[in-house]
Amino acid sequence: MADTTDTIKPTLSFQRDKADPVGSAAASKSAFYALLAVLLFAVAFGGGGSKYGLANLIVQLAALTALAFHREAFFNFWKSAPLLLRVLIALSIALPLAYVIPLPPSVWHNMPGRELVAQSFGLVGEPGWAALSVDPIRTMLALSALVVPLAVVTIGWRASRDSLILAGWLIVSLALVNFALGIPQVLSNSEVGVLYPENPMPGVLFGTFANRNSTGLFLVSALSLASFLPVPPRFHSIALPLRIGIMLFLIVAILLTRSRTALVLAALPLGLLALQMLLERLNRRPGAKSTGAKAALFGLIPIALVLVVVAGLAAAAPGRIGDVADRFTSGGEDARSYIWEDAVYAADRYWPVGSGTGTFDDVFQIDESLENMTLRKAGRAHNDYLELAIETGLPGLALAAFWLCLIGWLCWRARTEPHRWIAWSGGAILAVVALQSITDYPLRNMSMLAVAGFALCLLGRFTPDASSSRKQEILP
Numbered sequence: 001m002a003d004t005t006d007t008i009k010p011t012l013s014f015q016r017d018k019a020d021p022v023g024s025a026a027a028s029k030s031a032f033y034a035l036l037a038v039l040l041f042a043v044a045f046g047g048g049g050s051k052y053g054l055a056n057l058i059v060q061l062a063a064l065t066a067l068a069f070h071r072e073a074f075f076n077f078w079k080s081a082p083l084l085l086r087v088l089i090a091l092s093i094a095l096p097l098a099y100v101i102p103l104p105p106s107v108w109h110n111m112p113g114r115e116l117v118a119q120s121f122g123l124v125g126e127p128g129w130a131a132l133s134v135d136p137i138r139t140m141l142a143l144s145a146l147v148v149p150l151a152v153v154t155i156g157w158r159a160s161r162d163s164l165i166l167a168g169w170l171i172v173s174l175a176l177v178n179f180a181l182g183i184p185q186v187l188s189n190s191e192v193g194v195l196y197p198e199n200p201m202p203g204v205l206f207g208t209f210a211n212r213n214s215t216g217l218f219l220v221s222a223l224s225l226a227s228f229l230p231v232p233p234r235f236h237s238i239a240l241p242l243r244i245g246i247m248l249f250l251i252v253a254i255l256l257t258r259s260r261t262a263l264v265l266a267a268l269p270l271g272l273l274a275l276q277m278l279l280e281r282l283n284r285r286p287g288a289k290s291t292g293a294k295a296a297l298f299g300l301i302p303i304a305l306v307l308v309v310v311a312g313l314a315a316a317a318p319g320r321i322g323d324v325a326d327r328f329t330s331g332g333e334d335a336r337s338y339i340w341e342d343a344v345y346a347a348d349r350y351w352p353v354g355s356g357t358g359t360f361d362d363v364f365q366i367d368e369s370l371e372n373m374t375l376r377k378a379g380r381a382h383n384d385y386l387e388l389a390i391e392t393g394l395p396g397l398a399l400a401a402f403w404l405c406l407i408g409w410l411c412w413r414a415r416t417e418p419h420r421w422i423a424w425s426g427g428a429i430l431a432v433v434a435l436q437s438i439t440d441y442p443l444r445n446m447s448m449l450a451v452a453g454f455a456l457c458l459l460g461r462f463t464p465d466a467s468s469s470r471k472q473e474i475l476p
Contacts, residue, residue: 031073032163034066035156036170039450042148043174043218046446047209048196050141050358059446060144063151073158081157084406085460089150091399095392096143096357099133108132113350116366133356134363142358148446149453156457164458165422166232168225171451172246175222178207178215179253186256205256213440214448216254216262221429221451223250224269228276228425261439265432272428276421336382336439342368343381347389354393363390380444384437404434407456413463426458 041062045055067074078086108130109118117134133139156164182205184193189202196210209215226246231239254262346355346367355363361379368378381387388396407430414423433452436442443449 027072027158028160028163031070031155031158032160032167034070035152035159035163035167035454038063038066038148038151038155039167039170039454040174042152042450043171043178043208043447046148046450047207047211047214047218049210049445051198051210052196053141056145056446059450060147063148066155067147067151070155070158074154077154077157082460084409085456088399088402088406089153092403093143093146093150095395095399096139096146099139099354099356099392100131100136100143102129102131104129111353113353113355113363131356132353133359135356135359138358138362139356145446145449149449149456152450152453153457153460156454157461161461164461165229167454168229168425168458169232171454172222172226172229172250175219175250175253176246178209178218179205179249182207182215182253182256201258204258205253207253209445209447211440211445212257213259213261213436214442214445216257216259217265217432217436217442217448218451219250219254219257220262220266220269220432221448221455223247223254223266224272224425224428224432226250227269227273228421230422261436265435268432268435269425269428272421272424339378339382340386343383343386343390347386347393350390350393352394354389354391354396357391357396360387360390380441382440384441384443387441407431407434407459410459410463414459417462417464419462423459423462426455426462429455430459 038059041059046059048055050056105128108114111132114134117130121128121130131139156167159167181193185207186203186205190197190200190204190206194200194206195208196206199210201212204212205215206212207215207218209218226243231242235242251266254266343364346364349367350363360381361377364378364381381390385397385400388400392399407427411424411427414420414427417423430452433442433448433455443452
């Protein structure tokens with residue numbers, strides 16, 4: 001749909017980066033296939049969350065295997081990546097690790113919120129050394145999940161830019177597979193094809209995920225990639241209709257998830273696409289009088305795509321549109337406000353240190369008020385920033401703020417990059433993840449952790465800082 005990204009280069013190749021002394025065509029190609037494997041395993045098996053330990057283990061083993069065979073890429077990342085990115089990744093690993101280091105009683109006894117832990121140790125007569133986390137096993141499980149995005153980022157950093165584009169199209173293809181899998185789920189009212197049946201919602205598209213909000217976010221991420229990534233050379237002759245068709249399918253799939261956050265967040269990549277089309281149309285013929293009107297018309301194409309999908313669904317299945325509209329007007333999930341009320345109290349109990357990464361479900365039940373209790377267990381805070389405040393306190397919130405600043409800085413740096421819209425497709429994915437974290441927990445499953453890691457790699461590799469010292473594979 002965008003001319004500047006559809007004709008970047010006539011061929012895709014695995015070329016050696018001339019400025020990289022350890023680079024080679026074979027290493028780049030191997031990194032590409034390893035990246036594809038990790039992404040495939042993550043989307044296929046990692047959408048169930050913490051309840052599905054065996055499936056998560058499969059994804060983590062795939063990531064560890066990829067890292068084991070690409071140690072050179074791993075170490076090369078720590079030499080060539082931007083310093084701030086390396087520091088934040090190191091701190092993200094070090095933070096949960098700090099919560100499992102045994103401390104003497106004189107230290108952990110005086111930490112806020114450890115009264116019940118001290119009493120438990122007192123009952124067994126062993127008030128000795130203990131970790132800062134109130135549940136070190138859960139913290140270790142949370143720490144082990146980081147191997148997946150770490151593998152995606154470090155291996156993807158070694159892959160060529162061309163191969164990153166192809167990997168992005170793999171994610172788009174997996175999103176279409178989710179849509180295909182979701183069709184029998186929707187038509188059978190969740191009686192056929194649902195992989196995680198513990199939370200049945202008739203007529204909702206789940207795909208390979210247990211949470212429809214995660215499904216919707218994954219589809220929005222794929223929509224961002226499908227909007228901006230260059231079409232592979234073999235499909236150049238049908239690039240525009242192919243891109244439009246894929247986007248139509250993804251928009252339909254997002255609607256069928258009935259996820260309010262996904263429906264709203266889909267406006268971000270579509271809005272960026274409209275902006276790109278407007279700017280390119282204006283820059284193409286700056287002296288023509290009719291350019292402004294044509295540019296405005298050109299920029300309305302993403303809006304037209306949405307209208308076509310909604311009109312088609314309204315004609316074919318008006319009940320689906322009504323159900324989606326009801327999601328915005330009903331108060332079916334007001335329980336979140338009660339969870340947040342009690343979560344604030346829990347965060348204050350452990351402030352500013354936190355209870356330990358991954359321990360929310362344990363500590364929240366202590367502070368959950370009787371008047372806010374329901375037949376269902378909260379499980380999550382449904383606000384990742386609030387959950388982060390409970391588990392990691394001030395250090396965790398500060399780290400999250402630095403990550404947001406880094407993403408914003410990389411997006412700003414990418415404005416001078418010839419292929420900035422490719423970088424911004426990754427930035428858009430990270431932005432929608434950050435926004436959905438206000439009302440949900442998007443990074444609490446392996447699939448979205450892998451996608452977020454890929455988005456970070458895409459954003460980092462298509463900025464001037466990342467490419468100035470490396471031979472660019474794709475040039476206008």
